[in-house]
Amino acid sequence: MINEMNRIDESGTWHDAIAGFTEVSASSTTATRPNIFRIAGFPRRETVSSNVLAYFFDPDEDHGLKDMMIKALLRTIHKEDMDVSDVSVSTEVSTDKNNRIDILLDLPELSIVIENKVDSGLYNDLADYHCWAKEHSGNEAIVVVLHPFPFDNFALADHPSAQGLVVEQDLFDVLYDDLFRNALGMLGEYSLDANPRAVDLLQQFIDNYSPERKQKKMDNTSTDITQFVSQANGIEQQLVNVRKSFEKYTEAVHSKLHTVHEDLISRWEEESPVNGKSVTLADNWEWPKRYKPFYNQYYAQSFKLENPGSGDMGRVITCEFFFNIEFNDGYVSSDPEYGSFNTIWYKAYWGGLGTNQKPEVRITKPYHQILDAKLEGSNEDIKNAVEEAIERTLKTCWNI
Template sequence: MERNEVEQKYAELLKDPSFDQLGLLLKEPNIFRVLRVEHKELNHSNFISWLLDPAETHGMNEVFLSRFLQDVFVDNRSSSFSLIELAKIDLTNVEIRREWKKIDILILTEKIAIAIENKVWSGEHSEQLKRYKDTIEKEFPKHRKAFVYLSPYGIESSEDEFYVNYSYERINEIIENILAIRGHQFGESITNYLKDYSTILKQNIMSNDQVNLIAKQLYNNHKELLDFIYDNIPDPFDEFQEKLDQMVKSKGWKIGSKNRYYVKFYTPAMEEMIMKYKKANGWPDKEAFLFELGFYYGKNISFNSYVSPPVQYFDYAERLTEILSEIPDSRKKLGQKWKAHFKTSLKWPLEEKMEKWDEDSEKEVEAFLDKITPIVNKVEAKMLEHRDELIKLKEGIEQYD
């Protein structure tokens, strides 16, 4: 793009009312942004601990804690608990511990112990979750126990057999519901704290606040200029995503739903067999199945074959899960929501690799793609064995819908 063209498009951007609106919204006072803690894991843990503690100054008593426990108890991995029993548990004397034996948050009563590991933008350390579980088992042998893995998008942990995956999106839903129903009961300062925290979650963690929507509209209106600016901002994650995207395409695979830090794909032969839901399921294009390469934490490249959560049309998802489970070396423990029949990973310090990207770096990624190719082929072959059944099931649902 020539300089004159850049200046002309920049002038058009400045005249766009959305540009002023976005600027005003970003300048609105927010205590968490003022303190520069919106991305800090420790501060999120502190605030969530405050919300969970019925004795704290927020005035919610045990409401937030109760809503949180309802979600945890209903999960199959909390098998020692029953949702019906929750009403019988005395939550008034609950103890909330922070960083006890390196566990981020511990909810403790005379009879229950619930450990929460909070991961905002960092990854797991070696066998970290297993160590925490062993600690709780040892220290509280007679307590009924549950383990929670909290992350921005509710991703599953390395110990997904035991840890309930929980999202910041759900944390925000609880806050918004409490504000809507009980907000009039709180003082102005507490209401502002809750609203500010909700805004920070939507803007910085979930990217679905009004600010984000205006930014997207602004992007649509001035795509060429903003793409030009974006292309000239060095970002190792985005640079790697573009490279990985191209390498996946060069294998003859097709790109699926797009999210930052992930490249999702499927084979051309699988396309006609993959259902797309009408309701949101966690992926922008709502596919029922995709292969996924992730580099969210910048420490490794993960590979998963995912049957996504069936938000509707459960028959299709359940049948596809059964079909892929027929593959001899598929995983037996698939996960509660995201069914991963296959998973593997490559150690990959992303920023370090991108800083000195060379032919060897590319060959290393290509070797990993070659490693997963037999898995991709096996999944494709198994689906093709059931091609007519899957297409009939998919088309029958679409026709009914």
């Protein structure tokens, strides 16, 4: 039976094998977002976590979220009535005993010491932190132990370092997810004035340090494996053959369109794509830079009309062509619902590399259009079809 399956590679058999698959639920197909903490190689670094938290706790920082994070913390420990009109944030503060406080928040009426624990156990002198903060601020002080998971083997009230401190009075045990839940609950009212990059950084931070989100991803992963194993049972070799054939297809298309792209760039660098007009090539690129099977590859050219009084980057038009695989570059996405693997797609929008690429700057309608050439066609036919589409777009938009 196995040998017979190894010889099967007819397209009809592939169709029968794939037809048995059902659509995977949306909850388990959520793409993994890029995460700076994982990429940089410190997904569990405690000092990194403390610095990021301190950044968001400081209302005067450039994140634009103002006092959202510190209010989320106060809500978590049931001290919402505290004055946050003047907040000072410090990290790595030394006490008189040379112990170091991870994060110190000084409010008008209260000093908050945060002992941030990511992976290590609790061995810090919490009583010293509390005493030092109270003496140096002249206010009441509390200690917050912030950590991802409940502590094993002991209760915070019984810990030797907490002598003299009373839980829920001047000592608080806070889980990351409790803080995150309150912060996300307040994000809507703060996000309009916030820096979008800071909001994304906060989301990445939560993705990286939230046990609840990590568990959900693990649950989804198990579901994905179970579903695939169940549906692939008995047709393993057919699916392997499909994958290998599809990889060959994507590699071949990548090579062909890359050649077309480079030929057009060389041509446009010497002469305008619209005869008789001062249209220059502003940018050209491919995405993604690192080719991977099953990833789309698109090829883009930005053109600028060199005309007195024509304005700045608002006079830039970008045209792209790509083949029939889903992609998302963070600005625009493609998920064509029609077309075939012989289809070349085309789209155009106002703006270029480094400029805004939002839906309102779309030019082509519908946005994704089928190019008047097939992937099976000659390179010259594809180049001619791309040039005709670009010339049509430029003449229409610039009225030339």
